[in-house]
Amino acid sequence: MSESPAVQFDRVSVRYGQVTALRDFSLDVAAGETVALLGPSGSGKSTALKALAGFVRPTAGRVLLNGQDVTGAPPHKRGLGVVVQQYALFPHLTVADNIAFGLRARRVRRADSARRVEEMLDLVGMDHYGRRYPRELSGGQQQRVAIARALAIRPPVLLLDEPLSALDAQLRADMLDELRQLRDELPDVAMLYVTHDQTEALTLAHRIAVMREAELLDLDTAQGLYRQPPSEFTAAFLGGANLLPAIVREVNGTVEVGTVTLTATAPGPLTPGTRVRLAVRPHTIGVRTDGPGLAAILTGLQWRGASYRLTCMIDGLDEPGGLSVHADVPSIDGLPQVGSPVRVRLPEHGAAVVAKTGAGTPTEGATDVVPQGLAGVA
Numbered sequence: 001m002s003e004s005p006a007v008q009f010d011r012v013s014v015r016y017g018q019v020t021a022l023r024d025f026s027l028d029v030a031a032g033e034t035v036a037l038l039g040p041s042g043s044g045k046s047t048a049l050k051a052l053a054g055f056v057r058p059t060a061g062r063v064l065l066n067g068q069d070v071t072g073a074p075p076h077k078r079g080l081g082v083v084v085q086q087y088a089l090f091p092h093l094t095v096a097d098n099i100a101f102g103l104r105a106r107r108v109r110r111a112d113s114a115r116r117v118e119e120m121l122d123l124v125g126m127d128h129y130g131r132r133y134p135r136e137l138s139g140g141q142q143q144r145v146a147i148a149r150a151l152a153i154r155p156p157v158l159l160l161d162e163p164l165s166a167l168d169a170q171l172r173a174d175m176l177d178e179l180r181q182l183r184d185e186l187p188d189v190a191m192l193y194v195t196h197d198q199t200e201a202l203t204l205a206h207r208i209a210v211m212r213e214a215e216l217l218d219l220d221t222a223q224g225l226y227r228q229p230p231s232e233f234t235a236a237f238l239g240g241a242n243l244l245p246a247i248v249r250e251v252n253g254t255v256e257v258g259t260v261t262l263t264a265t266a267p268g269p270l271t272p273g274t275r276v277r278l279a280v281r282p283h284t285i286g287v288r289t290d291g292p293g294l295a296a297i298l299t300g301l302q303w304r305g306a307s308y309r310l311t312c313m314i315d316g317l318d319e320p321g322g323l324s325v326h327a328d329v330p331s332i333d334g335l336p337q338v339g340s341p342v343r344v345r346l347p348e349h350g351a352a353v354v355a356k357t358g359a360g361t362p363t364e365g366a367t368d369v370v371p372q373g374l375a376g377v378a
């Protein structure tokens, strides 16, 4: 067995004319690992995937598959499975012929090809659909066939670019479950999954690469990024955390937010007296009419089915015009109307201190995390 990663981006940059779509992007994906590229629209996710697939040529850097430099190789020589947003099935071919397409191109014998098609139909739960045409299938079924087609050639790497985004919400949730099962059934396949949907990334990925403005910002396990976001951007993008200004009281994570003292997790020891930002998830915040907590005004209330999203404006946190925070609560029984005073209760544990920029990067400024030992260093 080779020790090279299945996929390696080595300082890859891609420019389209004046636009830098990807800058100095490095990432390894191991065989059997699923990495999600997560980021807002235009952050360079698809460009990274296209550079790997061979659809665009990097202006700098290299892409390697299993240790082999394939930067200049044409797409069909890379042997990757690719699934894109719009199923892109051949309309004039049956489901079975669509799945067999890559096998034919590789001159696989007819009997072997037929067996492989059956296996693939079985894998994606479409056993009896081989003779149908794409137009006779639902969107979800078409996407299953697209996945079966991509996997038929037994690619060591499967690239998925927003594969669920054309599906409605219920189907998306079902397909997400199926993709996760598929992932577990393909323990040797490396998967790179492009999405701007945090639920998809958290559900599917072993690790998440957060992209922002053509660059890789943060990279960690899904749980690691969620529990201890390395940057404000990731805290807000992954799970919609509130970012609150706080002052460190003790090295172990005791911090003050206005009049409230709580214990937060931190990327390292903290320096007492330092100003930091705290990531606080909306579902960990409570809102009451009285009792302890930060004084605020209830400025918004939205029913979201299983919960209510409350927006509260907290005054006196050194934020000009007040600081707006979101809380997700199961019930609003006993709450006053919008416009009334409330108390915002922060969790005693479960908030996380975040750095303003990339992982652990101390920077100048009032809201930055300064790891102990670096405080006072010019």
Ligand SMILES: Nc1ncnc2c1ncn2[C@@H]1O[C@H](COP(=O)(O)OP(=O)(O)OP(=O)(O)O)[C@@H](O)[C@H]1O
Pocket: 016, 017, 019, 020, 021, 039, 040, 041, 042, 043, 044, 045, 046, 047, 048, 196
């Ligand atoms: N063919 C192209 N020509 C010129 N600019 C392009 C081209 N393709 C992408 N870009 C630009 O490159 C940047 C990155 O695009 P990319 O498609 O990689 O982003 P993305 O993160 O995948 O976004 P989305 O989630 O909207 O698909 C964007 O600014 C985009 O406008």
